[in-house]
Amino acid sequence: MRQPLPARPGTHISMLDTPCLILDLDALEHNINYLATYYKDSDCKLRPHVKNHRSPDIAWMQLRAGGTVNGVCASKVSEAAVMVQAGIPQVLIANQVITKAKIDRLCSLCRSADMIVAVDNEQNVHDLDEAAQSHGVNLGIILEIDTNIHRSGIQSTQDAINLARKASQAQGLTFRGIMSHQSIDPSKAGDRNDRQNEAKWTIKHCLDVKDAVENSGFPCEIVSTGETWSYDVARDSVGVTEIQGGSYITKDSSHYFFPEFQQAIKVLGTIVSTPRSKTAIGDIGVKAATLIKGVPEVEGHPNVTVTTLQAEHTLLEDPNEEFKVGDQFQLVVAMQDALVNRWDRYVGIRNNVVERVIEIAARGRHN
Amino acid sequence: MRQPLPARPGTHISMLDTPCLILDLDALEHNINYLATYYKDSDCKLRPHVKNHRSPDIAWMQLRAGGTVNGVCASKVSEAAVMVQAGIPQVLIANQVITKAKIDRLCSLCRSADMIVAVDNEQNVHDLDEAAQSHGVNLGIILEIDTNIHRSGIQSTQDAINLARKASQAQGLTFRGIMSHQSIDPSKAGDRNDRQNEAKWTIKHCLDVKDAVENSGFPCEIVSTGETWSYDVARDSVGVTEIQGGSYITKDSSHYFFPEFQQAIKVLGTIVSTPRSKTAIGDIGVKAATLIKGVPEVEGHPNVTVTTLQAEHTLLEDPNEEFKVGDQFQLVVAMQDALVNRWDRYVGIRNNVVERVIEIAARGRHN
Numbered sequence: 001m002r003q004p005l006p007a008r009p010g011t012h013i014s015m016l017d018t019p020c021l022i023l024d025l026d027a028l029e030h031n032i033n034y035l036a037t038y039y040k041d042s043d044c045k046l047r048p049h050v051k052n053h054r055s056p057d058i059a060w061m062q063l064r065a066g067g068t069v070n071g072v073c074a075s076k077v078s079e080a081a082v083m084v085q086a087g088i089p090q091v092l093i094a095n096q097v098i099t100k101a102k103i104d105r106l107c108s109l110c111r112s113a114d115m116i117v118a119v120d121n122e123q124n125v126h127d128l129d130e131a132a133q134s135h136g137v138n139l140g141i142i143l144e145i146d147t148n149i150h151r152s153g154i155q156s157t158q159d160a161i162n163l164a165r166k167a168s169q170a171q172g173l174t175f176r177g178i179m180s181h182q183s184i185d186p187s188k189a190g191d192r193n194d195r196q197n198e199a200k201w202t203i204k205h206c207l208d209v210k211d212a213v214e215n216s217g218f219p220c221e222i223v224s225t226g227e228t229w230s231y232d233v234a235r236d237s238v239g240v241t242e243i244q245g246g247s248y249i250t251k252d253s254s255h256y257f258f259p260e261f262q263q264a265i266k267v268l269g270t271i272v273s274t275p276r277s278k279t280a281i282g283d284i285g286v287k288a289a290t291l292i293k294g295v296p297e298v299e300g301h302p303n304v305t306v307t308t309l310q311a312e313h314t315l316l317e318d319p320n321e322e323f324k325v326g327d328q329f330q331l332v333v334a335m336q337d338a339l340v341n342r343w344d345r346y347v348g349i350r351n352n353v354v355e356r357v358i359e360i361a362a363r364g365r366h367n
Numbered sequence: 368m369r370q371p372l373p374a375r376p377g378t379h380i381s382m383l384d385t386p387c388l389i390l391d392l393d394a395l396e397h398n399i400n401y402l403a404t405y406y407k408d409s410d411c412k413l414r415p416h417v418k419n420h421r422s423p424d425i426a427w428m429q430l431r432a433g434g435t436v437n438g439v440c441a442s443k444v445s446e447a448a449v450m451v452q453a454g455i456p457q458v459l460i461a462n463q464v465i466t467k468a469k470i471d472r473l474c475s476l477c478r479s480a481d482m483i484v485a486v487d488n489e490q491n492v493h494d495l496d497e498a499a500q501s502h503g504v505n506l507g508i509i510l511e512i513d514t515n516i517h518r519s520g521i522q523s524t525q526d527a528i529n530l531a532r533k534a535s536q537a538q539g540l541t542f543r544g545i546m547s548h549q550s551i552d553p554s555k556a557g558d559r560n561d562r563q564n565e566a567k568w569t570i571k572h573c574l575d576v577k578d579a580v581e582n583s584g585f586p587c588e589i590v591s592t593g594e595t596w597s598y599d600v601a602r603d604s605v606g607v608t609e610i611q612g613g614s615y616i617t618k619d620s621s622h623y624f625f626p627e628f629q630q631a632i633k634v635l636g637t638i639v640s641t642p643r644s645k646t647a648i649g650d651i652g653v654k655a656a657t658l659i660k661g662v663p664e665v666e667g668h669p670n671v672t673v674t675t676l677q678a679e680h681t682l683l684e685d686p687n688e689e690f691k692v693g694d695q696f697q698l699v700v701a702m703q704d705a706l707v708n709r710w711d712r713y714v715g716i717r718n719n720v721v722e723r724v725i726e727i728a729a730r731g732r733h734n
Contacts, residue, residue: 003731004445017468019733051678075679078371095679096639098650098693101384120640121692151680152640152648272463273487273519281519283465286659287708288733311418311704312442312462313518325488326465337678341654342708344731364370364711366386366655 003344011354013268014328016347019288020268021339022330023250023346025355027262028058031249032065034260035231039067044235047092047224049246051075052337054362055346056086058249063088071114073224073244077102078365081109086361090114092142092224094181094244096124096152102367103127107135116140116176116222120154125166125173132172141167142222145180145209147202153180157212164218177222178213180206181244184229190257199230203237210239228255247336254293254334265339265346266299266330269314271323280304280323282314284331288342289314293334301329370711378721380635381695383714386655387635388706389697390617390713392722394629395425398616399432401627402598406434411602414459414591416613418442419704421729422713423453425616430455438481440591440611444469445732448476453728457481459509459591461548461611463491463519469734470494474502483507483543483589487521492533492540499539508534509589512547512576514569520547524579531585544589545580547573548611551596557624566597570604577606595622614703621660621701632706632713633666633697636681638690647671647690649681651698655709656681660701668696 007016016022039046047069048062059072071090074080080091090113097106097117109115110132119125119141132139143160146153154160160178167175182202188194206225214220226234226243234243247255250264269284286309289296295306301322307315314331316323323329333339346358374383383389406413414436415429426439438457441447447458457480464473464484476482477499486492486508499506510527513520521527527545534542549569555561573592581587593601593610601610614622617631636651653676656663662673668689674682681698683690690696700706713725 015468017466017472017734095650098639099384099637101382105384120642123692146642150643151677151682152642155642270466272465275487275513275519275522276517283462283734285733287705291659292653310518311702315518325490335678338654342731342733364709366652366709367384367650 005357006345007347007354007357009354009356013349013352016268018268018270018328019284020347021343021345022266022268023348023358024262024264024266025348025350027264028249031251031261031264032062035245035248036065036067038231039235042235044237044240045069045242046245047071047073047242048249049073049094049244050079050083050362052246052340053249054079054340054360055358056083056088056361057358059083059088060086062249069242076365076367077105078367079362080115081105082362082365084109084113088113090116092116094118094179096120096144097128098124103131107131107137107139110135110137110139114140116142118142118144118179119163119167120144120152122163122166125163125170129170129172137172139173140176141173142176142224143178145178145206147180147182147205149181149183157209160209160213161216164213164216168218175218177220177224178206178210179222179224182225182227182230186254189229195229195257196233199226199233203230203234203240207237207239250336252293252334252336253297253332263332265336266332267339269329269331271325271327271329274323274325278317278319278321280316280318282316282329283312284314285309285312287311289331290333290335290338290342292338296331296333299330299332306331372724373712374714374721374724376721376723380716380719383635385635385637385695386651387714388710388712389633389635390715390725391629391631391633392715392717394631395616398618398628398631399429402612402615403432403434405598406602409602411604411607412436412609413612414609415439415616416611417446417450417729419613419707420616421446421707421727422725423450423455423728424725426450426455427453429616436609443732443734444472445734446729447482448472449729449732451476451480455480457483459483461485461546463487463511464495465491470498471502474498474504474506477502477504477506481507483509485509485511485546486530486534487511487519489530489533492530492537496537496539504539506540507543508540509543509591510545512545512573514547514549514572516548516550524576527576527580528583531580531583535585542585544587544591545573545577546589546591549592549594549597553621556596562596562624563600566593566600570597570601570607574604574606617703619660619701619703620664620699630699632703633699634706636696636698638692638694638696641690641692645684645686645688647683647685649683649696650679651681652676652679654678656698657700657702657705657709659705663698663700666697666699673698
């Protein structure tokens, strides 16, 4: 069953029904243009990660702005499929694709786009090769190297060399290079030197593996390492061809340490009850927002704090009683990609007026 | 953009693409029939809360089973609208409805169903009355009383009497009674006596307010108090006409203390990597499941624990190395209604085979 359209263009923000996912178009465009300019004259380019915004419309805004590899990365095959359907020419799936159903889907996408998938084990390379041959397509392979996140990924340089060899010899596959995904220790995030040192060693680890793989005779066309939090270090690391940048585009509150980006996504709510003194209850629950990485901030009301989000309610501590029933409020969350995945559409706002509604076409593409 | 159908009936579970939201139909039917039987010969009836399953198909299963008020409750107007569209004859919205847009939507639903809405302030009663009169409809009003949850709700008995008077005098409204929503302190949940004592005092508080309101001349046709965790106390509390039962139907892992209900919803995943000893990585992330109220349990593998869910990954500690790449696993989460809201459809399973796919038509109805 289709959701009704949340708003018509021209509607003033004060007339929106809530909760509502709003997207500040000026902030979005600022972020896109900032990074496009940053990478335009560099050897290292941006590969926008679509898992954050999940919208082919926004992916195209990123690619059109320049400074990119002219392709995106996605976290899931189903998410990639939405991008391919919208004409995106190249998608790197930055995860392992294991099940037969999903491998078949991936091979099918190779008919419409240049597809690359991450691998970290031999059997998977074998399965992907068999499927690609059986579909009569060619699939790109990139090695996932574990640096500091300790999730999936190849653990030793020798394993990387072995997998590169296997992928290079496979008839249905093309070995494209290596990638890694890193995270920043939150305690280091706020300190510029700590953050950059963390980025440097994770990227160096990845480049060391790349050198060993290339010295064994397997050239890496792609070295995809670095994320939003390390975008400045990655550009200046010789040998890195691209970064996978996702969260810069809307900026989580957990990325407070980047003043050069602007927070573009907010959840608009309404105060529905002020049952006790210094307490206000809003209509944004955890289903419509998220508590991952911390409680949301209340935009423009530094003295109001979110006590918690219940299933359907915001509990606000409001010491100065700034809010009364019927007032609107806006939440900025700490992890935008989980938030976006709860919603079907962005309501794009400029100067407090709805300019356009943008479909989150890849919402809920979990597999 | 519509999601592709996740599976055809007749498909064996081992062939499902993952992650996949699966619904054990035997367990679902057991839970529905258990509570229907429990309330069939009682004055107190069940009002199924649809915020948990968000599916009109399942709401109809509940109503057909009997023991109910022949209506449901919903948390949001948009959620209620989906139920009304499916022919559900009565919906109680167990929250305040404040904005003009939402009040208009609510009044419109009054043309197709018997609608009741919770209130806790005078201005809101005034706004609802004005809208109902302007739409030429009659809207039911129920007072929300705050007992132990300290969210919205009327704080004093005198305020309750005043609001009941105001609603009774309003031309567009009908005063229907009182409701409250309670929660159980997790530390008391596991002890049967503690749980029942907590339920007794919250229900007694609600009944005391009801007596005062009735003694002031405003009869309460509906006294809606009690939830899944207090379903047994509520039935035997004279004066309670109904309970709002939601989570019994699929059973969260946080409802472990009710052996009479069965866990019906699981998220099916696949192991995509075993990069280090005693570690397995699955393809279910926090976007496809939830960490609210705690990490999920791994069905049938008591020695395997979920370390955490990242955006797209399950991190599993697997001391006996029970899992290898490609194996399926199932997660049971601690809060099913947040989980369900991430998904468009249930894949209904019986004897490990897909029997039918059920639309979660009210998914994402946040307002």
